[in-house]
Amino acid sequence: MKTLFYLKRIGVGILVLALLVLGYIYTAAHFTLYKSYDVPLKTSFEVPNDSASIAEGFRQTRIAHCNGCHQDDFSGRIFHEDDQVGKLVASNVTQLVQDYSDVELYRFLRTGVKKNGEIAAIMPFDMYSNYTDETIGDIIAYLRTLEPIENEGLPEKSELGFFIKMALAFKMFDLEAKVQEVLSKVEQPVEYEPSDQISFGKYLASTACSNCHGQDFQGGEMGDSPAPPLSIIKIYSKDQFHNMIRTGETLTKGDKSKMTDLARSCLKYFHDEEVDAIYTFLNTLESPAITDASLNN
């Protein structure tokens, strides 16, 4: 009888503990996601409206793979749905930008902070924080040409699954640190030397590859398919790299790589000189010994 009594108590104890942990996960994830950041707006930001800048802005949104999540016409879509991660909704940008001023759009692209002060957590805002003001201006110029499109049935926001909430609550996905890192450099102008291949290539890689391959290009977690350190470039000749960026044909996975769709719908918009510069820069990265295992990842 006594044993049964103790077992029951242990059972109740475990249940209470489980509920407390769950409560913590949901509350902590909620506060992290809906935290409001007070980032002052610039007093003014000049957005160009000539056709060359608009065309350049369009090209930049492709390279930045905005279309991969928001669709080619920016009307938004559910771009991922499963039990663990949840339902991820990329907003209908065509409607939302109508309510944004230029300085609000500038702040959004520079920091990920939305008009309402919250962070666009699922967007690769840390990658976009690497843009020069000139590129941000071109992107805004292009976004300004979008006519509002109705996208009926598009949920207003994402519903994050348990796995993501847990990752947020226990800081395996440390959103707050990522935001602070971005905010700490918001005042520093982004600059590079266009005539220096390494400086130019580093800039391009930081704005087009870093969200998956890491801000230091040492590789990144991507759920079931991690992105390798970009020193993997050493197995590519310059021609093979150009071919990969144009066609999505990778050396180790052919056209079955995560890079395939990305190259075909986004990276192909790079100019040849840009691909050359990225290749030159990536070749300066120290390799953390490329092993057979890292190639099979």
Ligand code: HEC
């Ligand atoms: C990985 C997918 C992804 C990519 C890539 C992406 N976005 Fe988003 N975007 C989202 C999600 C998800 C939201 C909803 C954010 C939220 O409310 O938390 C969003 C929201 C927005 C918003 C609305 C902000 C608001 O006030 O609600 C704008 C504008 C926007 N994105 C523009 C862009 C532009 C421009 C690019 C490319 C430079 C881009 N996005 C790239 C996923 C993405």
Ligand code: HEC
């Ligand atoms: C949206 C995420 C994402 C972005 C952005 C991205 N990559 Fe990748 N990349 C991956 C993943 C994931 C892999 C490894 C898994 C695979 O190939 O499916 C990979 C693999 C690679 C490989 C190895 C291919 C091979 O032969 O195995 C190279 C080289 C590469 N990426 C270069 C780049 C460069 C350069 C950029 C920027 C111009 C870039 N990637 C941007 C996700 C990304």
